[in-house]
Amino acid sequence: MSDAARPPEGGAPFLGEDVAQRQEGTPVHRHEPVLMPGAKPWPEAYTYVPAIRTGNTVYISGTTGTDDQGRILAPGDIAEQARQIFRKFERLLGSLGGSFADIVMTTDYYVDPTDYRHTAEVRREFFGTHRPAATGVQVQGLIRRHALIEISAIAVLGGRP
Numbered sequence: 027m028s029d030a031a032r033p034p035e036g037g038a039p040f041l042g043e044d045v046a047q048r049q050e051g052t053p054v055h056r057h058e059p060v061l062m063p064g065a066k067p068w069p070e071a072y073t074y075v076p077a078i079r080t081g082n083t084v085y086i087s088g089t090t091g092t093d094d095q096g097r098i099l100a101p102g103d104i105a106e107q108a109r110q111i112f113r114k115f116e117r118l119l120g121s122l123g124g125s126f127a128d129i130v131m132t133t134d135y136y137v138d139p140t141d142y143r144h145t146a147e148v149r150r151e152f153f154g155t156h157r158p159a160a161t162g163v164q165v166q167g168l169i170r171r172h173a174l175i176e177i178s179a180i181a182v183l184g185g186r187p
Contacts, residue, residue: 057078057079057080058078058079058080059075059076059077059078059079060075060076060077060078060079060084060118060121060122062076062077062094062114062117062118063117063118063120063121064094064117065094066094066095066096074087075087076089076118077118079122082182082183082184083180083181083182083183084118084119084122084124084128084180084181084182084183085178085180086115086118086178086179086180086181087178088133088135088176088177088178089111089114089115089176089177089178090107090111090168090170090173090175090176091106091107091108091109091110091111091173091174091175092110092170093110098170098171098172098173101172102172102174103174104136104138104141104142104144104145104174104175105144105145105147105148107173107174107175108144108145108148108149108175108177109148109151109152111175111176111177112126112148112149112151112152112177115129115152115177115179116152119181119183122183123183123184124181124183124184126152126153126154126156127156128181128182128183128184129153129156129158129179129180129181130158130159130180130181130182131158131159131160131161131179131180132158132159132160132161132177132178132179132180133160133161133162133163133177133178133179134160134161134162134163134175134176134177135163135165135168135175135176135177136162136163136164136165136174136175136176137164137165137166137167137168137173137174137175138174139164141174142162142164142175145175158179
């Protein structure tokens, strides 16, 4: 990287830059890809990963209700698709020593607002009394065929008392 492209001393590192080489003694927070435990291998052609961990924060990419082979489950049933998404979140966070109690934010992308109300009971199943911040966004369609909902999340591992 040229000196002109480098951030000023003490500034934020560029993604992928080795902070330890740039500043001696500064804590290193690497962006670690997190793959879904038990799922098929992640294709190299994809330009994103299922989740990224930076320190104790986990950013979970938009996830649809697919099985471990990438097939959509329960076409036409938004509640069951949401349930499958949350099962995947549970498995991913569990592999990192976390749980649903660590989720601080979700964003739901849904196709049909009349179906979306069916996801509230599913949220209660998984979150219990924990209430993360949330945003719902109605979209015309999702990339994955037959997907009715896609959810992304942010979790802070060990962030709750």
